[in-house]
Amino acid sequence: MNKYQASVRVKGQSVKTAVFADSPIHARLILQYQFGMDSIVSYPTAINEVAAIKTLTPDQQRIKSMRNRVKQDQAAVKAERARKKIKAGQEQLAQSNQIQS
Known part of the structure; x- marks a missing residue:
């Protein structure tokens, strides 16, 4: 039902x-x-019934916040690597355009 x-x-x-x-x-x-x-x-x-969210203990909250920080840091590292790759590609493209000129 x-x-x-x-x-x-x-x-x-x-x-x-x-x-x-x-x-x-x-x-x-x-x-x-x-x-x-x-x-x-x-x-x-x-109607979809949503289960009640259990409150976390202080230790569980601390661990959860640490995990969230790790995920954010990993995303920041990934974004920085992507920016470096793009910058290196743009420099390589600029150098090849200078050689052709």
């Missing part, structure tokens, strides 16, 4: 509601049965 959310009209007001159903069609049928045939404002869409 999945959780579906849809807007339905109740006494002239639009209200968001959720139902558990096997498919969007099944959810629509349930809502029509509960609220009436012309009460559905928006088609039912699946």
Whole structure:
């Protein structure tokens, strides 16, 4: 069973509601049965439940920040190497243009 959310009209007001159903069609049928045939404002869409994020201990936070710093440093090294390669290629191109002139 999945959780579906849809807007339905109740006494002239639009209200968001959720139902558990096997498919969007099944959810629509349930809502029509509960609220009436012309009460559905928006088609039912699946809701993905997000698990709660666990808080980290101070040691785990420290390790995570160290890992993030390592990743940032690795990306900086990679970018610097790419800049050096581009600069070397540009110098080589400039030298070959001077030789041809």
